[in-house]
Amino acid sequence: MSAAFSVPVVKGWCPGLFAPMQAADGWLVRVRPPLGRMSAAQAHLLADVAEQDGNGQISLTNRGNVQLRGFGLEAAQAFPHRMIAAGLGQADPEAERRLALQVSPLAGIDSVCAAEALLCAETLRSGLIDHPSLSALPDKFGFCVDGGGFFPAGSLLADIMVQAADGPVSAQAGWRVVCGNRCSEPQTVQDAVQTALALAAAFIKRGETQRPLRMPSVGQSLFAAIGLTCGPAPVVAMQGENRPGTLAGYLTGSIYAAVAPLGRLTAATLRACAQVAQEGDGILRMTPWSGLIFHGLKKNPEISGMITDPDDARLHVYACIGAPGCAQAAGDVGRDALALAQFLPDKADMHVSGCRKGCAHPGAATVTLVAGAGGYGVVLHGGASDEPSRILPKTEDVRAFLQALPKGDV
Numbered sequence: 425m426s427a428a429f430s431v432p433v434v435k436g437w438c439p440g441l442f443a444p445m446q447a448a449d450g451w452l453v454r455v456r457p458p459l460g461r462m463s464a465a466q467a468h469l470l471a472d473v474a475e476q477d478g479n480g481q482i483s484l485t486n487r488g489n490v491q492l493r494g495f496g497l498e499a500a501q502a503f504p505h506r507m508i509a510a511g512l513g514q515a516d517p518e519a520e521r522r523l524a525l526q527v528s529p530l531a532g533i534d535s536v537c538a539a540e541a542l543l544c545a546e547t548l549r550s551g552l553i554d555h556p557s558l559s560a561l562p563d564k565f566g567f568c569v570d571g572g573g574f575f576p577a578g579s580l581l582a583d584i585m586v587q588a589a590d591g592p593v594s595a596q597a598g599w600r601v602v603c604g605n606r607c608s609e610p611q612t613v614q615d616a617v618q619t620a621l622a623l624a625a626a627f628i629k630r631g632e633t634q635r636p637l638r639m640p641s642v643g644q645s646l647f648a649a650i651g652l653t654c655g656p657a658p659v660v661a662m663q664g665e666n667r668p669g670t671l672a673g674y675l676t677g678s679i680y681a682a683v684a685p686l687g688r689l690t691a692a693t694l695r696a697c698a699q700v701a702q703e704g705d706g707i708l709r710m711t712p713w714s715g716l717i718f719h720g721l722k723k724n725p726e727i728s729g730m731i732t733d734p735d736d737a738r739l740h741v742y743a744c745i746g747a748p749g750c751a752q753a754a755g756d757v758g759r760d761a762l763a764l765a766q767f768l769p770d771k772a773d774m775h776v777s778g779c780r781k782g783c784a785h786p787g788a789a790t791v792t793l794v795a796g797a798g799g800y801g802v803v804l805h806g807g808a809s810d811e812p813s814r815i816l817p818k819t820e821d822v823r824a825f826l827q828a829l830p831k832g833d834v
Contacts, residue, residue, distance in 0.1 A: 449479060456512075458549070462512065470482070473506060474493075480690055482690065526568040535573075537573030551621050572587070604643025605640035609653065671683055689729055741761045741774045741775070743760075768826060769826075789806075791803075792804075792806055
């Protein structure tokens, strides 16, 4: 390993409502909107808090959470109480920590998404709240309810996934539970939720150390532990790259999406998004692709600071907060990622990482750039932890490298 690209410190946990994290630019606080949605009034509140108590910088995470930056310690400690009062968190810290649950962003508004998707999500959420023993799950252990539709089944990834089943199944048995590389037979909503909870309990009881999303073979042993017959998981459920084709602009019906470049927006931009939501049904729905969904609009919104053009090159780049927000980052990778996006070949994506940890995009990208003391290390079709094939000292060198790549499928 090159000395210019040293091993970063891995904290192994994510900030939560009751667990702020200290960063180079102050304390990070995070809120997990119930079922991945919040009202326009709640969005206005978050914007106000971001400006009053933080530095006004907001991030949309790949788990559908909202993260605010630059808080002082006292403000970070007061943050949970304000969010609970606003209906954006649980009063019980342990119950709040268990609710790592993603839901299809279009559940309830997409006619092709499974009709029971919201019911399934609400049932699973209630089950997680009612099972204190599941607090023993690792911090990053997550669940999802994936109803398919415009965003097809497999677009969401988690350790335990309750997915709408396809094929000849009855309306009373339209859900399969996917864990690692195995899945159940189609089940009812209630049975699928109980299976998901039982698999999570088995993970704890067996003392597993590798999460199913990271070690797919764990799924078979967990199904065996609960005595349930399982089969191979659908290939789509095992794909590492799960971004749908259309992320921004018009989606379907009266549904539109806006994406925050690199997942970042300001308090003013969030207020603008809340105002757009009020032109429709008043709800902002989170996506795991740094986006917000609006329902009931008559046209594609124009929101300063957000991407609403589905062909925008910035949709194909990832970057962590970088310097000066992170002490481990070797450069302002966000600035560079946005500047270099226009030089990417078609069908290519790019991850620009401040260190080898690769927080913004754990998987492989067409081009991965890792910041170091000597410039950017380049990894083709790999991740930030892989050994770079070359070092490019200046961003001008990176730009020339990208422009020299073959067009089309790299």
